[in-house]
Amino acid sequence: xxxxxxxxxxxxxxxxGDSKICLVNGQEGKLYYRGYRIEDLAANCxxxxxxxxxxxxxxxxxxxxxxxxxxxxxxxxxxxxxxKIIKSGSKTSSSMEMLRTATSALASxxxxxxxxxxxxxxxxxxxxxxxxxxxxxxxxxxxxxLELVKPSSKLGHAANFLYMLRGVEPSDSEARAMDMxxxxxxxxxxNASTFAVRITVSTLSDIYSAFTTGLGVLKGPLHGGAAQxxxxxxxxIGSPANADSYINGILEKHGxxxxxxxxxxxxxxxxxxxxxxxxxxxxxxxxxxxxxxIAQKIERMMQQRLNLxxxxxxxxxxxxxxxxxxxxxxxxxxxxxxxxxxxxxINEQYGDNRLIRPLDxxxxxxxxxxxxxxxxx
Amino acid sequence: xxxxxxxxxxxxxxxxGDSKICLVNGQEGKLYYRGYRIEDLAANCxxxxxxxxxxxxxxxxxxxxxxxxxxxxxxxxxxxxxxKIIKSGSKTSSSMEMLRTATSALASxxxxxxxxxxxxxxxxxxxxxxxxxxxxxxxxxxxxxLELVKPSSKLGHAANFLYMLRGVEPSDSEARAMDMxxxxxxxxxxNASTFAVRITVSTLSDIYSAFTTGLGVLKGPLHGGAAQxxxxxxxxIGSPANADSYINGILEKHGxxxxxxxxxxxxxxxxxxxxxxxxxxxxxxxxxxxxxxIAQKIERMMQQRLNLxxxxxxxxxxxxxxxxxxxxxxxxxxxxxxxxxxxxxINEQYGDNRLIRPLDxxxxxxxxxxxxxxxxx
Numbered sequence: 001x002x003x004x005x006x007x008x009x010x011x012x013x014x015x016x017g018d019s020k021i022c023l024v025n026g027q028e029g030k031l032y033y034r035g036y037r038i039e040d041l042a043a044n045c046x047x048x049x050x051x052x053x054x055x056x057x058x059x060x061x062x063x064x065x066x067x068x069x070x071x072x073x074x075x076x077x078x079x080x081x082x083x084k085i086i087k088s089g090s091k092t093s094s095s096m097e098m099l100r101t102a103t104s105a106l107a108s109x110x111x112x113x114x115x116x117x118x119x120x121x122x123x124x125x126x127x128x129x130x131x132x133x134x135x136x137x138x139x140x141x142x143x144x145x146l147e148l149v150k151p152s153s154k155l156g157h158a159a160n161f162l163y164m165l166r167g168v169e170p171s172d173s174e175a176r177a178m179d180m181x182x183x184x185x186x187x188x189x190x191n192a193s194t195f196a197v198r199i200t201v202s203t204l205s206d207i208y209s210a211f212t213t214g215l216g217v218l219k220g221p222l223h224g225g226a227a228q229x230x231x232x233x234x235x236x237i238g239s240p241a242n243a244d245s246y247i248n249g250i251l252e253k254h255g256x257x258x259x260x261x262x263x264x265x266x267x268x269x270x271x272x273x274x275x276x277x278x279x280x281x282x283x284x285x286x287x288x289x290x291x292x293x294i295a296q297k298i299e300r301m302m303q304q305r306l307n308l309x310x311x312x313x314x315x316x317x318x319x320x321x322x323x324x325x326x327x328x329x330x331x332x333x334x335x336x337x338x339x340x341x342x343x344x345x346i347n348e349q350y351g352d353n354r355l356i357r358p359l360d361x362x363x364x365x366x367x368x369x370x371x372x373x374x375x376x377x
Numbered sequence: 378x379x380x381x382x383x384x385x386x387x388x389x390x391x392x393x394g395d396s397k398i399c400l401v402n403g404q405e406g407k408l409y410y411r412g413y414r415i416e417d418l419a420a421n422c423x424x425x426x427x428x429x430x431x432x433x434x435x436x437x438x439x440x441x442x443x444x445x446x447x448x449x450x451x452x453x454x455x456x457x458x459x460x461k462i463i464k465s466g467s468k469t470s471s472s473m474e475m476l477r478t479a480t481s482a483l484a485s486x487x488x489x490x491x492x493x494x495x496x497x498x499x500x501x502x503x504x505x506x507x508x509x510x511x512x513x514x515x516x517x518x519x520x521x522x523l524e525l526v527k528p529s530s531k532l533g534h535a536a537n538f539l540y541m542l543r544g545v546e547p548s549d550s551e552a553r554a555m556d557m558x559x560x561x562x563x564x565x566x567x568n569a570s571t572f573a574v575r576i577t578v579s580t581l582s583d584i585y586s587a588f589t590t591g592l593g594v595l596k597g598p599l600h601g602g603a604a605q606x607x608x609x610x611x612x613x614i615g616s617p618a619n620a621d622s623y624i625n626g627i628l629e630k631h632g633x634x635x636x637x638x639x640x641x642x643x644x645x646x647x648x649x650x651x652x653x654x655x656x657x658x659x660x661x662x663x664x665x666x667x668x669x670x671i672a673q674k675i676e677r678m679m680q681q682r683l684n685l686x687x688x689x690x691x692x693x694x695x696x697x698x699x700x701x702x703x704x705x706x707x708x709x710x711x712x713x714x715x716x717x718x719x720x721x722x723i724n725e726q727y728g729d730n731r732l733i734r735p736l737d738x739x740x741x742x743x744x745x746x747x748x749x750x751x752x753x754x
C-alpha cells in the first residue's frame with residue numbers, strides 16, 4: 001500500500017473535523033471561545049459565564065446566568081455509592097485515578113447519547129461540570145485524613161471548590177485566581193483528550209464514557225499532567241539564584257524543560273500571558289515571590305536560548321502553589337476546568353456524527369505459514 | 378483557513394500511523410494478526426495462543442504457552458476494593474458501566490507508561506486480560522442474584538469465563554465456541570476504541586487509563602454495542618417465517634439492519650464467515666436452529682437487495698444465545714476479546730510515540746465584541 005504510506009505522525013496538522021467551539025491561532029498566539037477573545041473572557045467573566053457560553057453558544061444574560069449557576073450549585077451532591085467508592089479508595093488512589101473511577105461510577109444504566117434530547121444531554125453535562133470538583137475535593141480531604149466539607153450553595157463554582165478543598169472560604173482574590181485558571185483551561189479545540197471524547201461519542205456511546213475517556217487521556221504528562229511536573233521543577237530549584245544553573249544543566253543534556261513549547265502555539269501562549277499576571281499578583285499578595293522570580297528567569301533563558309515560550313502549565317503551577325493546592329491535584333484541577341469544553345464537543349460531535357475510525361499503514365508481514373504448536377521453536 | 382478545509386469526516390481513509398499488528402484487507406475480505414491468516418488462527422489456536430502472538434509477535438512454543446496460560450490464570454483474583462465496588466453497584470449499573478468503573482478502580486497509584494519497562498507493561502496487560510472476564514462474570518452473577526463462582530485454575534481462559542458466568546463447567550464444544558469468538562474479536566487495527574487507546578498512551582498516561590478509554594468507546598452501538606442490537610432484532614423476529622416481512626419493513630423505511638456493513642470491509646467480513654460455521658454447529662447441537670435460519674434469510678436478502686454483507690456482530694449474537702449468555706453482556710464479551718489487541722497497541726504506540734493531536738477546521742465566528750453582562754439580551 002505504498003500510496004497510503006505518507007501520513008502525519010500524531011496526526012500533526014491533520015484536520016479531523018469542523019468545529020465552531022474554539023479557534024487557536026498558533027501563529028499569532030490568539031485564542032477564542034465561541035468567537036470571543038480569551039483576554040476579554042478572562043478579564044470579565046466567571047467560569048459559570050464561560051461554561052454557559054461554551055454550552056449554549058452565547059454569553060448569558062444576568063437571568064440566564066443566575067439560573068445556570070443555580071443548576072450547577074444544585075448538582076453538587078454525589079450519590080452515596082460514589083461517596084463510598086471515594087471513601088474506600090482515596091488512600092490508595094491518586095486524585096486522577098479516583099476522579100476517573102468516581103466519574104465512571106456516576107453512571108447507572110444511562111442511555112446512549114442517541115436516546116437523549118439535546119436538553120437531556122446538556123443536563124447531564126451540567127451535572128458532571130458540577131460534580132467533578134466535588135469528587136476532587138472529597139478525594140483530597142479523605143486522602144489527607146480530613147473531614148469532608150459540604151458544598152456551600154452561596155459560593156460560586158471556583159470559590160466553592162476552594163472552600164470544599166481547604167475548609168475555609170477563600171478570599172475574593174483567591175476565588176478570582178481559581179476562576180481565571182478554570183476559564184483558561186476550559187477549552188482548546190481538538191486537543192488529545194477532547195478528540196478522544198469526540199471519538200467516544202462518535203460510536204454513540206454515552207456521556208459518562210466520554211468523560212471517563214477524557215480524564216484518562218488528560219492524565220498523561222504530555223497533556224494535563226504537565227503543571228504538576230512544572231511544580232516539581234520549581235520545588236527542586238527552590239530559589240531564584242539556582243535557576244540559571246538548574247536550567248543550564250537540563251539544556252546541556254538536551255533534556256526537556258517542562259512548561260515550554262506547544263504543538264500549536266509557535267509564539268507566546270495567550271493563556272500563559274494572562275496567568276503570568278495572575279501569578280504575579282497572587283505571589284505578591286502572599287509575600288512569596290520566589291517561584292515567580294524563578295519563572296521569570298527561566299522564561300528569559302528559554303526564549304533567548306531556544307526561542308521557546310511558556311505554555312499555560314508554566315504559570316498554573318505558581319497559581320496553584322499560592323492557592324495552597326497540593327501538587328498531586330494539579331492535573332485534576334485542569335480536568336475540572338476542561339469539563340465545559342468537553343460537553344460542548346460532545347454536543348457538537350453528536351449533532352453531526354460520523355464514526356471516527358482512521359486507518360493504519362501496515363508495515364508488518366503477511367501470509368505467514370501457520371506452524372502447529374508441536375513444531376514451533 | 379481555506380487551505381485546510383478539505384478533510385475526511387470521521388477520518389475515513391486517513392492513515393494515522395504505522396502498525397505491525399493487524400492487516401485488514403477490506404477489498405478482499407482478508408484479516409491477519411501479526412501476519413497470520415485469521416482462518417488459521419481460529420481453526421488451530423486457543424485465545425491464549427492468539428493473545429501471546431499479539432503481545433510477543435510470535436506464536437508460542439508449548440512451554441511458552443504453558444507459562445503464559447499460568448500467568449493469566451494466576452491473575453484472575455480481583456482486589457477486595459474492586460469486588461466491593463462490583464457488589465455495591467451491580468444492581469444499578471449495566472455490565473459495560475461496571476466493567477469500565479471496576480477496570481478504572483484496579484489502578485492504585487500506578488506509574489505512567491514511561492516509568493515502566495516493556496516487561497512491566499506487558500505484565501499489567503496480562504493482568505488486565507485475565508481480570509476483565511472475572512469482572513464481567515461477577516457483575517453478571519451479582520446482578521442476577523446468584524452466588525459468585527471462584528475461578529478454576531484448571532480451566533483455560535474461555536472455559537473459565539463460561540464457568541464463572543454460569544456456575545457449571547462448559548462442554549468442550551461450548552468452550553471452543555467461546556474461544557473462537559474471543560479470537561475473532563481480539564484485534565482489528567485502528568478501530569475507534571483501539572485508536573482512542575493509542576491516543577491515551579500518546580499523552581504518556583497509564584495502561585489502566587488506556588483500558589478505561591477503550592471500554593467507554595467500545596460501548597457505543599456503532600462499535601462493540603452492535604451484537605446486542607442484532608440479538609434484540611433476532612428476538613423480535615422470533616421465527617424464520619417472519620424474517621422477510623420484518624426486514625422488508627425496515628428497508629421500506631430506509632432503516633438500518635444491524636450487523637451489516639462495515640467501514641473497512643467491502644465484501645464478506647472473514648470473521649463473520651468463520652462465526653457462521655460456529656453458529657451453525659452450536660445451533661444444531663442445541664437443537665434450536667431458529668435464529669440461525671433467520672440469519673441465513675436476512676443475509677440473503679441484504680446481499681440481494683443492498684449488496685451488503687454481515688459483519689462479525691451478526692453471527693456473534695447467535696453464538697452467545699446458544700452459550701446461554703444473557704443479552705446485556707454481549708458488548709462486555711466483545712471487550713474481553715479485544716483486550717489483547719489493546720495491549721499490543723499500547724506497547725506499539727509507546728514504542729514509537731508522538732502525541733496524537735489533530736486540528737479542527739474552525740467554522741465559527743472570530744473577534745466578537747465582548748458585551749458586559751448588564752447589556753446582554
